[in-house]
Amino acid sequence: MTLDFTPAFTDWQALLSGATVTVEVTVCALLLSCLLGLLIGIGRLNPQRRLAYGVSSVYLSCFRGTPLLVQLFIWFFGLPRFGILLPAFACGVLGLGMYSASYVSEIVRGAIQSVDRGQMEAARSLGMSGRQAMFKIILPQAFVRMIPPLGNEFISLIKNSALVSLLTIHDLMHEGQKIISVSYRSLEIYLVIAVIYWLMTTFVTMALRSVELRLKAGGMVQ
Amino acid sequence: MSEHTTRQAFKQARAMIRIRGLHKAYGDHEVLKGVELEVDESRVVVVIGPSGSGKSTLLRCCNGLEVAQRGTIDICGQRLLADGKMLGERELNALRMQVGMVFQSFNLFPHLTVLDNITVGPRTLKGAGAAAAKEQGMALLEKVGLAAKAEAMPASLSGGQKQRVAIARALAMAPKVMLFDEPTSALDPELVGEVLSVMKLLAKEGMTMMVVTHEMGFARDMADTVVVMDGGQIIEADRPEVIFSSPSQTRTRSFLQAVLKPDA
Numbered sequence: 001m002t003l004d005f006t007p008a009f010t011d012w013q014a015l016l017s018g019a020t021v022t023v024e025v026t027v028c029a030l031l032l033s034c035l036l037g038l039l040i041g042i043g044r045l046n047p048q049r050r051l052a053y054g055v056s057s058v059y060l061s062c063f064r065g066t067p068l069l070v071q072l073f074i075w076f077f078g079l080p081r082f083g084i085l086l087p088a089f090a091c092g093v094l095g096l097g098m099y100s101a102s103y104v105s106e107i108v109r110g111a112i113q114s115v116d117r118g119q120m121e122a123a124r125s126l127g128m129s130g131r132q133a134m135f136k137i138i139l140p141q142a143f144v145r146m147i148p149p150l151g152n153e154f155i156s157l158i159k160n161s162a163l164v165s166l167l168t169i170h171d172l173m174h175e176g177q178k179i180i181s182v183s184y185r186s187l188e189i190y191l192v193i194a195v196i197y198w199l200m201t202t203f204v205t206m207a208l209r210s211v212e213l214r215l216k217a218g219g220m221v222q
Numbered sequence: 223m224s225e226h227t228t229r230q231a232f233k234q235a236r237a238m239i240r241i242r243g244l245h246k247a248y249g250d251h252e253v254l255k256g257v258e259l260e261v262d263e264s265r266v267v268v269v270i271g272p273s274g275s276g277k278s279t280l281l282r283c284c285n286g287l288e289v290a291q292r293g294t295i296d297i298c299g300q301r302l303l304a305d306g307k308m309l310g311e312r313e314l315n316a317l318r319m320q321v322g323m324v325f326q327s328f329n330l331f332p333h334l335t336v337l338d339n340i341t342v343g344p345r346t347l348k349g350a351g352a353a354a355a356k357e358q359g360m361a362l363l364e365k366v367g368l369a370a371k372a373e374a375m376p377a378s379l380s381g382g383q384k385q386r387v388a389i390a391r392a393l394a395m396a397p398k399v400m401l402f403d404e405p406t407s408a409l410d411p412e413l414v415g416e417v418l419s420v421m422k423l424l425a426k427e428g429m430t431m432m433v434v435t436h437e438m439g440f441a442r443d444m445a446d447t448v449v450v451m452d453g454g455q456i457i458e459a460d461r462p463e464v465i466f467s468s469p470s471q472t473r474t475r476s477f478l479q480a481v482l483k484p485d486a
Contacts, residue, residue, distance in 0.1 A: 122329035122388075125285050126343040126395055127319035129311065136346060140333045 007183035008192040011175075018175030019196055025092050025171060026161045026200075030154060032097030037104025042134070044109050056105065063102035069163055071095050076167045092164035092171075100157050107149045111142035144215055151208040155201045162197070172196060236263045237296070238399050238430045239284055244293035246279055253279045254290060255454040261399070264428040268441040268462075271451035272477055277434040278326075280451070281403050284432065285321045286314050297321055298398050319347060322392030326404040328384040330376040336387050337363065337372040340394045347395070355394075362390040366420050382413030386420055393424075400424065402433040438482060442466055450474045 008015065043049075043056030063071070072095035079086060086094070115138050123133035165174035176193040180186045239261040246254040253276045261267045269277045282288040283295060286308055295303040298320050302309055309317060331339050340362055341355035350358070363369045366386040376384055385405055392400060402421065406414040418440050425431055425444045435441065441448050441462055448465040450458040450473075458471045469475050 116327075116329070118325060118327055118329035119331065121287055122323075122325060122331070124315075125287065125318055125321075125323035126391070127315045127347050128343075129315055132346055136342060137331055141331075144333070 003188055003191075004185055005188050005192065007179050007185050008189055011179045014175045014179060015172065015192065015196065018170060018172035019200075021170055021174075022158070022161050022172040023200070025089065025096065025164055025169065026158050028093040029096035029100060029157060029161070032093060033100035033104050033153075033157065036098065036101035038108055040101060040105035041108025041112065044105065045112060060102050060105060063099055064106075068095065068099045068160055069166070071099055072163055072167055088164075088167045088169045091167050092161070092169050095167075096157060096161060096164065099160075100153060103153050103156075104150065107146050107153060108142070110149075111145040112138055114145055115141045147208055147212055147215075151205060154204055154208075158200050158204065159197060237261070238263050238298055239432060240294075240296040241280070241284075242294045244280070244283065244290050244295065246276075246283065246288065246290035253454050254283070254293075257293070257451075257454075257456055259449060259456060259459075261430060261432050263398075263430050265446040266425045266431045266433065266444050267447045267449055268445035269432065269434045269449045269451060270436070270438070270441060270477070271457075275451040276454040277451050278403050281401050281432060281434050284399075284401055285318055285323050287323075315347075319343075319395050320398045322389075322395060322397035322400040324385070324388050324392055324400065324402045324405050326407050328376075328381070328388045328408070330384055330388055330391070332376050334376075335372065336368065336374050336376065336379070339376065339387055340391045343391065343395050358394060359390075362393055363387075365393075365423070366390045367416070380413060381409045382416045385409065385417045389417075389420055389424075399430045399432070402431065402435065404434050404436065406435065406437055436481060438466070438478070450477065452477070 040056045040059055043052040044060070047053045072091065075086065075091040075095045076088065079091075112134075119137055119141065120133055123137040124130070128136065161171060162173040165171050165177065168174070172193055176189045180189045183189070237260050239259070241257055241259040244254050244257040245252065255276075257276070257280055259267070259280070269280065271277050279288055283290050283303070284297060286302060289306065289308055290303060291306045293303070293305070294301065297317060300309070300313075300317055302314070302317060308314060331342065334342060337356065337359050340359040341350070341352075344350035344355045344358065345352070360369060360372060363372055366389060368383060368386055368390070371379060371383065371387075376387065379387065389400075389405075405421070406417050409417065414437065418437060421431070421433070421440065422444055433440070433445075443462075445462045447459055448462045449456055450465065450469070450471070452473050458465065458469060458474050460470075465474065466478065469478065
């Protein structure tokens with residue numbers, strides 16, 4: 001059996017454009033995921049704040065407890081039944097971002113709860129409000145601890161983004177399948193796509209490692 | 223006005239901490255059983271007693287880190303707690319600015335430099351400008367003998383240095399009262415002295431201080447009043463020379479014998 005990568009090289013522009021869309025979807029979903037994850041994570045810190053805790057817990061249960069593909073299909077195929085017709089790109093970002101936010105929220109909650117209780121007490125005893133203490137003292141420390149698990153989550157997000165090709169978004173996977181449909185070189189194209197995804201995830205891994213090292217050098221990480 | 227009333231009024235004005243009938247329980251376990259205590263302005267009150275006697279809980283009640291179920295606490299003339307009801311959030315935060323707290327485990331902010339640890343309070347809460355806060359921070363670091371460590375991260379400091387920074391951090395808010403919760407208990411013996419010297423300096427400057435400690439030397443030298451707690455109650459309170467030479471309670475005597483006993 002011989003491998004022929006010619007179709008991938010001939011259509012490299014399509015693959016590049018697909019990879020760009022993959023990055024765009026992932027970055028947008030990432031921003032949404034971080035923002036929502038932070039809110040949901042903070043919401044689940046204190047069961048005595050019943051509304052915030054209840055809403056966050058229901059969110060976590062629904063979005064973490066159902067498959068991503070089903071959620072993407074609900075955004076894309078389900079919402080039009082209610083007259084809400086979102087562009088495919090928006091469906092992809094919302095689907096990926098909201099799914100990922102459920103995991104990020106648990107990372108945020110775990111990191112915040114791992115910060116020594118004395119830190120909050122010291123901040124409050126200076127006269128800071130709960131919110132000031134959270135944003136000035138607790139979250140910066142928690143953030144450092146979030147980096148490794150967030151790295152894992154972001155890598156999952158990049159890989160999961162391949163599913164948005166099913167919503168007609170012209171991402172890397174979608175472009176690859178288009179090339180396969182005319183060249184019938186499925187193994188070669190899938191191998192090329194795999195390498196491109198691997199390059200993306202490796203880049204993220206190295207970037208996060210460098211952030212960690214920088215924080216270590218600054219004395220923020222032991 | 224009779225002399226008695228005048229003296230009462232004078233005393234009332236000078237009391238920086240006034241605790242009346244304080245009861246605090248964790249579930250069924252009662253930790254404070256009707257504590258009465260007064261700390262006058264510029265006085266140093268040292269609270270001693272065996273572990274679990276309620277000393278730290280009492281101290282933590284004084285800045286609202288613990289909420290007692292019954293009794294009243296007045297700090298700097300303001301009612302902090304009345305029968306389980308604390309001041310509102312905003313007033314409590316304002317009151318806490320007047321009450322400096324030093325913890326056993328330092329609780330420095332590890333993500334901030336030494337100087338930023340000291341300036342974060344004034345900058346966040348008092349609207350101090352960067353330059354003014356830095357100037358004040360450096361002056362405080364000078365005072366605790368750590369000006370050279372301004373840009374260091376807390377992780378690189380020794381325990382004694384960390385605690386001195388923690389004292390400077392509390393002082394940066396210009397508090398009227400300082401609370402010390404076993405400030406030397408987590409330190410290696412050779413580092414205790416440097417922290418105690420800073421505390422002695424504060425006491426000499428007239429800072430009102432309430433100190434929970436096992437450092438009997440500090441209590442003997444610096445306290446105006448030594449308060450002995452046991453089983454959630456104050457069993458004895460007097461001048462240090464009385465407590466250390468002729469305590470009235472047998473429990474005080476046995477506690478002091480245990481802690482002052484020279485190593486065999």
